[in-house]
Amino acid sequence: MSRGFVKEDDQEEIPMVPPRADLPEGVTNYVTQVGMDELLIEKQKLINEREHLDISNEKESRIASNYINAKLQLLKNRIATAKIVDLNNQPKNIIRFGALVTLKIENKTAPEHYQIVGVDEADISKGKIAFISPIARLLINKKVGEKAVLKLAKEDRYFKIINIKY
Known part of the structure; x- marks a missing residue:
């Protein structure tokens, strides 16, 4: 039967499903x-x-x-x-996917810890950041002792890599 002959009350709503975490096309x-x-x-x-x-x-x-x-x-x-990604195969002295990174952030006394993970696993409250995030992209390929600069609208934020662990 054509949908034109169905009472409006009989039509089911199509469920709106929120999308999963964003993963850009081709990534x-x-x-x-x-x-x-x-x-x-x-x-x-x-x-x-x-x-x-x-x-x-x-x-x-x-x-x-x-x-x-x-x-x-x-x-x-x-x-x-x-x-x-098998974290055992990642280089131990360089930041790559899966790395647990200890950072000294300028103007903060305590170091912060972040793990670079997949988009579905990312949860900043657990210290897990997506590999496509600006901070993760900034840290990838850095080594202990190196610095990274995140350019923000009003200021630059400086990070020093203290430790890398997998």
Whole structure:
């Protein structure tokens, strides 16, 4: 039957699914093993959530299921394109993907620690920054003792690399 002959109340809403973390077109989806494990756990949680939907209204159940399926599709695409970087193979004296970097930031007394990770794993509250972020791009290929300058609108921020660990 044509959609033109369906009552407006019978039409289901198409679920709006928020996009995953931005990964620019053509950029390889690098992940750490921890990041891949987190993606797989997220996938299993979504599958479990879909299987245990407890909604008695059939329309609401279909909408909830469609929403979960759309999130799963985005997640499956991200998993399929993921390239795990073995941190054991990274050079120990230079900052690359996966490095846990200790930085002395100008005007701050305590050093700060950041790990350069994939876009889905990035979480600044956990000290994890995406490899495509301006700070990570600035730090890549630097060595202990070197400095990096982040040019901001009102000032420059200086970072000194104190330690690199994988």
